[in-house]
Amino acid sequence: MVLDCVIIGGGPAGLNAALVLGRAKKNIIVFDDNKPRNAVTHESHGFITRDKIKPAEFKRYALEDLKEYSNIIIKNQRVFDIKTENDRFFILTKDGNTFEARKVILATGLTDILPAIKGIHEFYGESLFSCPFCDGWELQDRPLVVISENERAFHMTKMIRNWSKDVVLCTNGQKVLSSEQRELLANKDIEVIEEEIEYLQGEDGRLRKIILKSGREVAREGGFVTTGLQQASPLAQQLGCSMNSMGGIDTDNSGRTAIAGVYACGDNSIIAPAQLIIAAAEGSKAAIAVVGDLVNEDF
The missing domain is CATH 3.50.50.60 (FAD/NAD(P)-binding domain)
Structure with missing residues (x-):
């Protein structure tokens, strides 16, 4: 047939x-x-x-x-x-x-292809997500991170600010922002961290800290990742x-x-x-x- x-x-x-x-x-x-x-x-x-x-x-x-x-x-x-x-x-x-x-x-x-960051798979789907329309409500008003190594970093960060005003952007060593984008984020008190990430820290799938290569610790309770596709x-x-x-x-x-x-x-x-x-x-x-x-x- x-x-x-x-x-x-x-x-x-x-x-x-x-x-x-x-x-x-x-x-x-x-x-x-x-x-x-x-x-x-x-x-x-x-x-x-x-x-x-x-x-x-x-x-x-x-x-x-x-x-x-x-x-x-x-x-x-x-x-x-x-x-x-x-x-x-x-x-x-x-x-x-x-x-x-x-x-x-x-x-x-x-x-989805996640950034090559130690510990990221432990938190993806638990406290790190890729779609704010799907999971933004559950993370609203918390200290959040956007992890993005590509040109979608600015757009994602701008969108996430709709759900929380406490946002930092981590580019994991990549320079993906224009000077204009950097200035716009600074005007909204959004810190841009271009240093490489050593690993993500937390427990039971709940993100608690981002540990940078320098040893600096950035406290966050969740966030969003721009994945490769x-x-x-x-x-x-x-x-x-x-x-x-x-x-x-x-x-x-x-x-x-x-x-x-x-x-x-x-x-x-x-x-x-x-x-x-x-x-x-x-x-x-x-x-x-x-x-x-x-x-x-x-x-």
Whole structure:
């Protein structure tokens, strides 16, 4: 059987895309290797009716919804390659199976790359986070740090000041600010520390101090990190999709990539605040585009 669409990735984007396609009477398979970007996250925020929900619980609810549609199949398999022939896609999985489909949605997500600082993994997801819209409320009005080694340092620091007026910026030895940016931060009493960080100190995931190479200790109770980002799967590059300046898959407003029949949604394309609700919405948009394109082809 030729499937109408396969969705690769079982996060909020892929699952919401599946719901829309299923309700449009399309025969689909969702491939999910269950390695989510938010594996360190205890709660998700910003999704009305689901604020503070645990990611695993959200996924359980989503899968329960999808069970209502017999035309949706979920397979816990990893896709390692996609071949194209005569406007069809042949999806090859790690266990040796091949599936044929008319359309492909890539919802494979991104992988965060943390700065190489001793102890940072101990605190990431506990008291250090990457998205202030997700976790800023919980850290409000505390002494915070922004750890950033790249050009996003100024923007992130400016944003974090919305949640706390007691903020310092640590660039871990990197000079990433212009003189104008430095002056603007100084005018807001935001200290910029360009010295390298020796390690982070705290207990039970709670940050307490930043220890600098000089031995200076900076007391902080949490903060935010600008992570490096890379595609969690090489499939987009293998298919020949073009990438945007941030390393995401380049798409139009409906999720269509430069490769006919291939769509992308979620973190891997938008490189926006990594919020559940945004990813789910992008999945819905991509699925609607797939349905529209299938209808036009068949009409």
